[in-house]
Amino acid sequence: MAGFRSEVDIAVVGAGAAGIGAARRLVDKGSVSVLVLEARDRVGGRVHTIEPAGFPLDRGAEWLHSADRNPLSPMARDLGFSIHRRPPEWTTRLRRSGATIEAEADWIAIREAQGWARRKAAAEPSDRPLASLLPPIGRWHELLDATSTWGNGAELDRVSVKDYVRYEDSGVNWRLREGYGRLFERLADGLPIARDATVSRIDHGGRAIRLETTRGTVTARRIIVTVPTSIIAAEVLRFDPPLPDKLAAAAGLPLGVDDKLFIALSGSLPGVEPDIYLVGSTTSRETMSYQVRPLDRPAIYCFFGGRFAAALEREGEEAMFSFAAGELTRMFGNNIRGQLAPLASTAWQRDPWARGSYSYALPGHAEDRATLAASVDNRLFFAGEATSPNFFSTAHGAYLSGLTAAEAALATVAQN
Numbered sequence: 067m068a069g070f071r072s073e074v075d076i077a078v079v080g081a082g083a084a085g086i087g088a089a090r091r092l093v094d095k096g097s098v099s100v101l102v103l104e105a106r107d108r109v110g111g112r113v114h115t116i117e118p119a120g121f122p123l124d125r126g127a128e129w130l131h132s133a134d135r136n137p138l139s140p141m142a143r144d145l146g147f148s149i150h151r152r153p154p155e156w157t158t159r160l161r162r163s164g165a166t167i168e169a170e171a172d173w174i175a176i177r178e179a180q181g182w183a184r185r186k187a188a189a190e191p192s193d194r195p196l197a198s199l200l201p202p203i204g205r206w207h208e209l210l211d212a213t214s215t216w217g218n219g220a221e222l223d224r225v226s227v228k229d230y231v232r233y234e235d236s237g238v239n240w241r242l243r244e245g246y247g248r249l250f251e252r253l254a255d256g257l258p259i260a261r262d263a264t265v266s267r268i269d270h271g272g273r274a275i276r277l278e279t280t281r282g283t284v285t286a287r288r289i290i291v292t293v294p295t296s297i298i299a300a301e302v303l304r305f306d307p308p309l310p311d312k313l314a315a316a317a318g319l320p321l322g323v324d325d326k327l328f329i330a331l332s333g334s335l336p337g338v339e340p341d342i343y344l345v346g347s348t349t350s351r352e353t354m355s356y357q358v359r360p361l362d363r364p365a366i367y368c369f370f371g372g373r374f375a376a377a378l379e380r381e382g383e384e385a386m387f388s389f390a391a392g393e394l395t396r397m398f399g400n401n402i403r404g405q406l407a408p409l410a411s412t413a414w415q416r417d418p419w420a421r422g423s424y425s426y427a428l429p430g431h432a433e434d435r436a437t438l439a440a441s442v443d444n445r446l447f448f449a450g451e452a453t454s455p456n457f458f459s460t461a462h463g464a465y466l467s468g469l470t471a472a473e474a475a476l477a478t479v480a481q482n
């Protein structure tokens with residue numbers, strides 16, 4: 067089959083952001099033969115742009131986070147993508163949704179206080195969950211939990227303080243008008259990627275590493291594994307001999323759940339200007355974040371996470387839409403109901419090759435990222451967002467981890 071070699075110097079497992087980063091670096095060096103094995107019939111993994119209504123929608127990653135430090139920003143610019151630099155209106159969400167300015171200021175103050183408490187707690191010897199830092203009673207507990215599900219994919223009781231504070235955020239966030247997924251499609255152009263090639267077993271007991279795939283066996287001198295932690299932890303992909311440290315690290319870094327529902331909006335919402343954010347409720351952890359007319363498009367992007375998202379995934383798109391339409395009509399009145407229609411939705415936890423959205427560390431498991439990232443016998447290398455020490459759970463963190471793994475693998479190939 068086209069693009070499929072059964073013997074290579076370096077095999078890369080997965081063609082998401084990390085796998086594309088690794089493969090580009092290997093191919094650019096030109097000194098080794100490379101094959102990327104991808105289970106899906108497309109590249110990009112958790113970065114995926116679709117166009118069901120005449121404008122691009124990012125099912126997964128949308129924002130170039132830390133855009134001023136993000137290596138993908140200049141690459142997108144050089145490839146001719148149009149970068150939208152207007153900062154997201156995340157901090158005016160409450161007042162836009164009907165809360166008073168006083169309530170919004172109180173909310174922002176409590177968030178800042180939590181930020182301080184988290185950094186202080188992270189310096190203590192033992193790790194703890196983010197939830198342990200909440201005051202016993204508080205007006206904003208539910209909303210803090212809901213925002214944790216948007217940022218971490220999980221509620222505060224599940225997230226490690228030590229890991230959480232290691233994430234680096236420059237506060238600059240940009241978007242690509244064409245869609246983040248389209249950038250990765252471009253970056254994958256010309257790379258030796260075998261699609262529909264699921265890797266089920268990696269036998270690294272012999273001199274050559276053998277990868278069993280749905281398209282036959284591949285042997286390689288080195289491999290770079292970039293699959294999500296969920297795939298390693300559930301042993302959808304098995305190592306032989308087993309790698310118990312990797313299995314344990316992957317289990318300590320589960321993928322949280324975040325999903326999107328895209329709603330077509332005819333006209334505009336009363337009094338709402340384009341490209342602003344709303345929140346459905348400040349008193350329930352089961353609520354959605356709404357991006358209204360993003361980039362002036364006739365749509366509302368709804369974002370929701372955690373146990374709530376997992377439950378809605380099981381119920382399906384109709385339930386997602388009914389929930390979102392309910393929150394929006396409570397804010398803007400029943401008249402807007404006829405302006406809304408479902409366009410598309412995601413179910414990342416039910417996606418067999420993702421099984422979730424992005425990784426967080428369970429309390430006590432902040433060091434698992436380094437364990438997962440470590441190479442085995444200088445022959446097996448690991449990349450992917452969960453291995454990033456400071457940009458985990460992002461597309462650029464994944465991409466950078468791919469570059470690092472590629473350099474490390476190349477250095478060992480050069481040695482012998």
Ligand SMILES: Cc1cc2nc3c(=O)[nH]c(=O)nc-3n(C[C@H](O)[C@H](O)[C@H](O)COP(=O)(O)OP(=O)(O)OC[C@H]3O[C@@H](n4cnc5c(N)ncnc54)[C@H](O)[C@@H]3O)c2cc1C
Pocket residue numbers: 079080081082083084085103104105106109110111112113125126127128129130131263264265266292293294297302303324325326414419420422423424449450451452458459460461462464
């Ligand atoms: C809803 C949502 C919103 C997000 N928003 C943002 C955002 O705004 N900004 C941001 O930076 N990040 C965001 N992210 C996170 C970002 O998408 C991910 O962190 C990043 O894309 C992960 O890249 P990766 O290469 O590590 O993993 P993946 O993209 O999962 O790539 C791994 C690849 O391995 C393949 N694979 C799996 N199992 C096998 C197997 N057995 N054999 C062969 N191939 C296999 C998969 O199909 C996949 O293509 C978001 C994610 C989601 C889901």
